[in-house]
Each structure stands twice: as structure tokens, then as C-alpha cells.
Amino acid sequence: MQLIIHRGTQEIGGSCVELSAANSRILIDFGMPLVNKNKERFDPDILKGKSVEELKELSILPKIKGLYKNENKSIDAILISHSHMDHYGLLSYVHADIPIYLSEGAKELVDITNLFLHKEVKSFNAKLIKNKETLVIGDFKITPYLVDHSAFDALAFLIEADGSRLFYSGDFRGHGRKSVLFKQMIENPPKDIDCLLMEGSMLGRSDRLYNNxxxxxxxxxxxxxxxxxxxxxxxxxxxxxxxxxxxxxxxxxxxxxxxxxxxxxxxxxxxxxxxxxxxxxxxxxxxxxxxxxxxxxxxxxxxxxxxxxxxxxxxxxxxxxxxxxxxxxxxxxxxxxxxxxxxxxxxxxxxxxxxxxxxxxxxxxxxxxxxxxxxxxVHTSGHAELEDLKKFANALNPKKLIPIHTFDTEKYPELFKNVQILEDGEAIEL
Ligand SMILES: [Zn+2]
CATH class of the missing domain: 3.40.50.10710 (Metallo-hydrolase/oxidoreductase)
Known part of the structure; x- marks a missing residue:
């Protein structure tokens, strides 16, 4: 299995991961960036009136073959982890025939956002997926895991192909109203993980006013x-x-x-x-x-x-x-x-x-x-704090831990074992 993180190795927002196996390619998340090249707030107005090609030139849309509406489709599916814009906000640019897999709660919230807030992610080819119900897409075997996050019905994914196993954490925490899901994951983690992509939103922030x-x-x-x-x-x-x-x-x-x-x-x-x-x-x-x-x-x-x-x-x-x-x-x-x-x-x-x-x-x-x-x-974060990230990484015990969805990539090697830092767009074989 080949892995490319198109965006997210050094930033929060705009997450996009590509996985290729012998005869299939899938993406996980296709989010709107939260920051621009200069790490200032990303202004969505910049998208207005621009074509796919123009947005590729601006590096807002990642250069992924067979993904967009103006080309022949060669991406088999897109998995969406949850209903936050920075994980699905660019879906309106993708080829209409590509199936989009997401939870029922995420689908509802995307539809509601479209209805009330006029966000540009209109109707798409949605396929609903459920906690722990494994599905097969081409060469990929995918198992969604319901996680505790501030977005309702958020998922992580276990992905198996070509004899290797990758786990995508998505956004998660261990201190929300679904903290039991976190505990279950720690007590009974998926085994033999070759590669863990783990978020680290909170590594650079300390806005923990309330514990839960x-x-x-x-x-x-x-x-x-x-x-x-x-x-x-x-x-x-x-x-x-x-x-x-x-x-x-x-x-x-x-x-x-x-x-x-x-x-x-x-x-x-x-x-x-x-x-x-x-x-x-x-x-x-x-x-x-x-x-x-x-x-x-x-x-x-x-x-x-x-x-x-x-x-x-x-x-x-x-x-x-x-x-x-x-x-x-x-x-x-x-x-x-x-x-x-x-x-x-x-x-x-x-x-x-x-x-x-x-x-x-x-x-x-x-x-x-x-x-x-x-x-x-009176607030608590939607993301895991350092001690829960450590518990999570220890439980999954991956051969390789790759940082994603973080502004603090360089902190990972001193905090976790087996860290490999990638650049956006770099391809590695798992
Ligand atoms: Zn989120």
C-alpha cells in the first residue's frame, strides 16, 4: 500500500490522505484548509469563481489524478471521517461519480450546513457506513471506528490492503460524552498496526479550562x-x-x-x-x-x-x-x-x-x-490532550507513527515512539 498525505503533515485543516493498492485508490478526507501558505487564516472567498485548474495552481486543490470533475475518474472512493469543514469542505470539486463514504450523522450535518449556511458542498454520491461494519472497496478492506470528538458521529478508520494495516485516527478525544469509546479503544485496540496517522491538534495549545x-x-x-x-x-x-x-x-x-x-x-x-x-x-x-x-x-x-x-x-x-x-x-x-x-x-x-x-x-x-x-x-477542547494521545499511541503500538492534523509536527519524535515525519505530497510504501 502506498501512502501520500497531500495536506496535513504540518498543519491543522485541509486534511487529505491518498492510499493506493495494486488496482485501487482511495482518499481519506478532503477538507478546506484553515490556514494559507503564510499560516494566516484561510479565506474561503478566494475559491469564488475559480476553476479546478486555477485552484490547483494556487495549491488549494492538491494535484491528484482522476479526482476532479473535469477529468476521467480514477479514484475509487473518498472516506470522510466527520462533518467538520476542514475534513470535507472541498468535496464540491470532486467528480460526481466518486462515492463518498461517511456516517449517517455526518451526512445529516453536511446537509444541514448546506441548507442553512449555503456552503458549497451540494449533493454528492453519499454512501452511509457504520461503526465496526467492515466494507470492501477494490483492494481495500475498511473498518470504521466510532470515536469521541466534538463532531457528532465521527469516525476513525482501519484500512487493510496488500498485507499491511493502517489506522487513521481522524479527530478524537478521550474526555467528551463518548469517552467510553476512547477507553474501549485503549483496552482493546486494533492489533498489528503498521502505520498510524495520528492527529495532534492540542500539542501546541493549552486551553484546557475544564477537564470534561x-x-x-x-x-x-x-x-x-x-x-x-x-x-x-x-x-x-x-x-x-x-x-x-x-x-x-x-x-x-x-x-x-x-x-x-x-x-x-x-x-x-x-x-x-x-x-x-x-x-x-x-x-x-x-x-x-x-x-x-x-x-x-x-x-x-x-x-x-x-x-x-x-x-x-x-x-x-x-x-x-x-x-x-x-x-x-x-x-x-x-x-x-x-x-x-x-x-x-x-x-x-x-x-x-x-x-x-x-x-x-x-x-x-x-x-x-x-x-x-x-x-x-466555559469550554473544553474537541481534541485529545497529550496524555490521551500518549495512551492512544501506546495502545495501538504502531511500527510507524506519522503526524497529521497538527502545527507541532516537530514535537512528535520526543513524545512518541517510531515517529516518521512526512512532507505534504511525499509518497511512501507501507
Ligand atoms: Zn474535527
Missing amino acids: EEEIEKRIVEILKESRTATFLFASSQNIDRLVSAYRACLKTDSIFVIDLYTAYILDKLNKISKGIPRFDRKNIRVKFMKYHADVLAKNNLKSLLYLYNERKIDMDELNEKRDKILMLARDNSVFPLILKNINAVKGAKIIYSMWDGYLTEEFRFFCNEQGLLLES
Whole structure:
């Protein structure tokens, strides 16, 4: 089996791995970069109006034969590990006949992102795959492993071909609500791994404010108990673990978790996959209608859902009246100041900032200050910390460990055994 990491050996984002066997070629992940050549934030607007050939010239699309829509297809399949843009965001450029294998949860979230956020990954040839259900694609035998990550239904892959075994970790952690999956992997790891591609997002960061989701839930409970006015939660609606933590905190304090239509739709869809996910009609959940979200549903023949969600609608008057019992999911966007304006006595309200601090702008800090809002970070990473990475690497005990999805490639040799560092685009035989 031949391995080429087209992007990801020295950076986080834009992951793309190619594997070739005697008669087959597959890719794992085809993500949007998060940084450009100068390691500054990647601006997706640069893609607009450019052809595949132009994007290849800019090194935004990797030069992979038989992959793109303007050529004869010779890639047999693409496996997508999870629904984060930096793992699937360039799929719209690939040949429409190439099957894309992903979990049901990942497929739902990609579709939802397209529907609401107009991301350019439109319909694709999706094939659903399941935890531990092995599939054969040409010369490859592939076994997906469900992992604990901030993206719902995320997968790692064991790939066997030509007598060698490769394990692709994808993004993972050991401290989320699915930490049991991590424990199982450590206790009963796949054996005889020749090559492990392991992520290392956290090797250069130290934003460990809370150890796990239980601690986050506990802190939200304390905040809600103390609150005398509305409380706001800034979190991604696609971070299901975090929504569950917030919802559980609401149940414990008899607070009302106010979500928007977009979030109600996500929970509704994912609840069909995993019954434990709180739906809009559960106790203590109410839905705030925003015009933009309502328009999206109406325009896409989903008006019936509006009637359904309407049963749990909360309007501004009720929100105001019950404000000391409210935890409202919100984001730093143009709608937030309008909501604030309509809530009385909002001074002293707490904003639970439950996302990576890197997204927190100076402007927003200033805005909070001006409005008398108290900002508190309550977050834990979606990625494994060093000690869990070590446990993982030791358990899998690969003949070769290759860094991927990290800005700290050069730290691997002193932290792990059998490390081999690759360059983007370098081919090796396993
Ligand atoms: Zn991810």
C-alpha cells in the first residue's frame, strides 16, 4: 500500500490522505484548509469563481489524478471521517461519480450546513457506513471506528490492503460524552498496526479550562443558580455534546433552554439517529423563531416543521417575563444586539463562552463591556490532550507513527515512539 498525505503533515485543516493498492485508490478526507501558505487564516472567498485548474495552481486543490470533475475518474472512493469543514469542505470539486463514504450523522450535518449556511458542498454520491461494519472497496478492506470528538458521529478508520494495516485516527478525544469509546479503544485496540496517522491538534495549545463535559455541566449549573437575569450560551449548534451539557444543566436548575430554529432542526434530525439527543419537544426546551431560519425552512418545502416547532415557540414577551430562568443559545452575530435590546434589565447578564477562545474578538469583548455583560469562558477542547494521545499511541503500538492534523509536527519524535515525519505530497510504501 502506498501512502501520500497531500495536506496535513504540518498543519491543522485541509486534511487529505491518498492510499493506493495494486488496482485501487482511495482518499481519506478532503477538507478546506484553515490556514494559507503564510499560516494566516484561510479565506474561503478566494475559491469564488475559480476553476479546478486555477485552484490547483494556487495549491488549494492538491494535484491528484482522476479526482476532479473535469477529468476521467480514477479514484475509487473518498472516506470522510466527520462533518467538520476542514475534513470535507472541498468535496464540491470532486467528480460526481466518486462515492463518498461517511456516517449517517455526518451526512445529516453536511446537509444541514448546506441548507442553512449555503456552503458549497451540494449533493454528492453519499454512501452511509457504520461503526465496526467492515466494507470492501477494490483492494481495500475498511473498518470504521466510532470515536469521541466534538463532531457528532465521527469516525476513525482501519484500512487493510496488500498485507499491511493502517489506522487513521481522524479527530478524537478521550474526555467528551463518548469517552467510553476512547477507553474501549485503549483496552482493546486494533492489533498489528503498521502505520498510524495520528492527529495532534492540542500539542501546541493549552486551553484546557475544564477537564470534561461533566465539569462544564456543573459550572453551567452554578451560573444558572446565581443568575438574576437571562444567561446566554455561545456555542456551536453542531457541538451536540455541549448542547447536552447545557440542557442537563437546565434540567437540574429548572431553567428554560431557548434554542433557535436551526438548532431545533439539527436536534430533530439527529434524534432520529440517537434517541438520547434532546429534541425541541422535551421538557424545558423552547424555540425562538428567527426570520432567516424560518425563511430557509419555508423555501425548502419544510413549512410543516415550522408548524411543529411552533408548539414550542417562545416570543420576546415570555422570554422577558421569565428571563431569570432562561439560558439562551446565541452567537456573536448581528441578531444578538437586537435580542439584547428587547430584554429588560440585561445588565449583569452572563455570557457563557463555550467555544475556542480564538474565535473571541476584541470587538465582542468591548461590546460586552459596554453593555455590562459578564463574559466567562466555559469550554473544553474537541481534541485529545497529550496524555490521551500518549495512551492512544501506546495502545495501538504502531511500527510507524506519522503526524497529521497538527502545527507541532516537530514535537512528535520526543513524545512518541517510531515517529516518521512526512512532507505534504511525499509518497511512501507501507
Ligand atoms: Zn474535527
